Each structure stands twice: as C-alpha cells, then as structure tokens.
Amino acid sequence: MVSPSPQSLVRGSPHLVSLPDVFLRINGMINDQNASLQDVGEVVALDAGLAARLLKVVNSPIYGHPSRISTISRAIAVVGLNDFHHLLLSTCAADMFKRIPSSLVNTTDFWVHSVYCAVIARQFAKLSGVLHIERFFVGGLLHQMGALLIYDRMPDESREMLLQAEGRFWQVFDAERARWGFTYADVGGELARQWRLPENLCAMIGCHIEPEKAGEYRFDATLLHLAYRLKNYIFQGDATAAEIVADILARGAGVVEIDEGDVLSVLAAVPEQAEEALSLLEGP
Known part of the structure; x- marks a missing residue:
C-alpha cells in the first residue's frame, strides 16, 4: 500500500474541496489589470445567494459603513479588492x-472552533496594525480544514488518534506526525496551494503549528499560532487568565508585538464577535 501524503489526500478529494466557479473566476481576475471592480461585481452577482451573503457581511457592524451598500461593485470599493477577495473565500x-x-x-x-480562531486572528492582526487583516480571518477559518480531509480519507486511523486525544481534535498533530510523517x-497548506491562494496564506495555514518553519511569512504564521492557542484555551477551560496571557506573550515574543492588555481585550470580545461571524456566514 502506498503511504499517504498531503498531496495525495488533496488530489483524491476533488469532490469535497473544489471551490465554486465564481471564486475561481475572481481569483483569475484579481491580477488582471484590465478587470474593473464592476467586472468583478458582475461575476459575483451571477451567484445570487453568494452575493446576498457578501452584502450582508459588508453591511454589518464589522465594517461600520454609514450608508447601506446595495451592489457588489460598491462593496468592493468600500472594503478594497484584497479584503473582498478574502471575504469571498471565507464565504465559500x-x-x-x-x-x-x-x-x-x-x-x-469543528466549525465553531474555526470561526473562533478566525475572529481571534483578525483581532490580533488589527491590534498589531497590519494591512489586509481579512487574510488572517481566512487563515483562522481554514487552519484545520486539512483535518477534515484526513478524517474522510483515513477514518479508522483518525478514530484511534482522536480516542487517544479524548476527542480534542486540535491536539492530534504529534500522533499524526509520528504515524504518517505529516x-x-x-x-491544509497543500490544499491552499492547490487553490492557488497567496503564498502568505499557504504558509500561515501550513505552518500555524510550527510558525518558525514559515520563512519570510513567520509573522503571519506566528499570529495565527497565537490565535490557535488562545482558541484552544477558551474551549479547554483548563487554564487561568494569567496562564493564558503568559503563554501567548511568550510564544509571540520577538515576532508579534502584543501585550497583556491586548490578550485580555481579545478574550473579552471574542464570544460576541464569534457569534456575529457565525450568524453572518450562515447565510442571508
């Protein structure tokens, strides 16, 4: 039997991980200098359900626009093409x-965990003053997507690992590496590459467990790593706030500039923001 690999798992699951045609078309238009915002808006509008959900998000308090946005081209102009691209990916x-x-x-x-991680990553990015913070939301949303593929393709071995981890699906990476070498x-990183996502997103998703392996994108991967750990603390409930803050600050030291107040403010704001994000992503 041929040993599995990230590449073979992704190639063997096209029916599960294919992106909608509208996203693939937009992906190609992003770098096309001849494509206008109206052109992009017209392509998105071909999928009425997707367009409605996107308009719901850009009209939400997250963006805080004073007047209602009624067209996709206007939405792109408001949030910017890069962030709109990430927003589209989040919805897909x-x-x-x-x-x-x-x-x-x-x-x-699993979905709730992913949304919590996405919201935390976006908040840390905002506090760090980085541009295009929506890419961190996408990274958080997709950070464990690879796990679902593994569960689908190798259920028996995955079941054994999950039992050993007492159902904590976010704590099986050591067992996975020991058994498969990945x-x-x-x-997840291979899946992002197959989708031709930007390299920083591929590195963020693929290296969020070990951000030191992300090379030039170490900052992005470290920020997602911190969001991933904070999300785990929230759901495990087995650490004090002081322990959580100390761990987050230690792991981000020298790479991400956040302080104790930042971590505590994110902890306080995340539940409400995650509920809002869940509501927005569920549909129009």
Whole structure:
C-alpha cells in the first residue's frame, strides 16, 4: 500500500474541496489589470445567494459603513479588492465545511472552533496594525480544514488518534506526525496551494503549528499560532487568565508585538464577535 501524503489526500478529494466557479473566476481576475471592480461585481452577482451573503457581511457592524451598500461593485470599493477577495473565500469556505461530513467529530463544533480562531486572528492582526487583516480571518477559518480531509480519507486511523486525544481534535498533530510523517496543517497548506491562494496564506495555514518553519511569512504564521492557542484555551477551560496571557506573550515574543492588555481585550470580545461571524456566514 502506498503511504499517504498531503498531496495525495488533496488530489483524491476533488469532490469535497473544489471551490465554486465564481471564486475561481475572481481569483483569475484579481491580477488582471484590465478587470474593473464592476467586472468583478458582475461575476459575483451571477451567484445570487453568494452575493446576498457578501452584502450582508459588508453591511454589518464589522465594517461600520454609514450608508447601506446595495451592489457588489460598491462593496468592493468600500472594503478594497484584497479584503473582498478574502471575504469571498471565507464565504465559500463556509459552504465547503458543510460538504465534508464526518462521523468522527461534530462538524458544528469543528466549525465553531474555526470561526473562533478566525475572529481571534483578525483581532490580533488589527491590534498589531497590519494591512489586509481579512487574510488572517481566512487563515483562522481554514487552519484545520486539512483535518477534515484526513478524517474522510483515513477514518479508522483518525478514530484511534482522536480516542487517544479524548476527542480534542486540535491536539492530534504529534500522533499524526509520528504515524504518517505529516500533520493536518501540512494537508491544509497543500490544499491552499492547490487553490492557488497567496503564498502568505499557504504558509500561515501550513505552518500555524510550527510558525518558525514559515520563512519570510513567520509573522503571519506566528499570529495565527497565537490565535490557535488562545482558541484552544477558551474551549479547554483548563487554564487561568494569567496562564493564558503568559503563554501567548511568550510564544509571540520577538515576532508579534502584543501585550497583556491586548490578550485580555481579545478574550473579552471574542464570544460576541464569534457569534456575529457565525450568524453572518450562515447565510442571508
């Protein structure tokens, strides 16, 4: 039997991880200097459901625009083409999660974990003053997408690892590496490359467990790593606030400039923001 690899797992699951045609077309238009905002808006408008969900998001308090935005081209002008591209990917990702059923984990819980990580990553990025913070939301949303592929393709071995981890699907990477030589993060990074996502997003998703391996994108991967750890603390509930802050600050030292107040403010704001994000991504 041929040993599995991140590449073979992604290639063997096209029915599960294919992006909608509208996203693929937009992906090609992003770098086309001849494509106008109106052109992009017209392509998105071909999918009425997707367009409605995107307008719902850009009219939400997240963007705080004073007047209602009624067209996709106007929405792109307001949030910017790069962030709109990431917003479009986030919306498409919500649909993909629904297409990958799993008998091994509660997919609703899995989705909630992903949204929490996405919200935390975007907040850390905002506090760090980086540009195009929506890419961190996407990174958080997709950081464990590779795990769902592994569960689908290798359910028996995955079940054994999950039992050993007492159901904590975010803590099986050591067992995965020991058995296969790769982790769900490697599969997620390969998935991002197959989608031809920007290299910084591929590195963020693929290296969020070990951000020191992300090379020139170490900052992005470290920020997502911090969001991933803070999300885990929230759901585990087995650490004090002081312990959480100390761990986050230690892991971000020298790479991400955040302080104790930043971590505590994110902890306080995340539940409400995550609920809002879940509501927005569920549909119009």
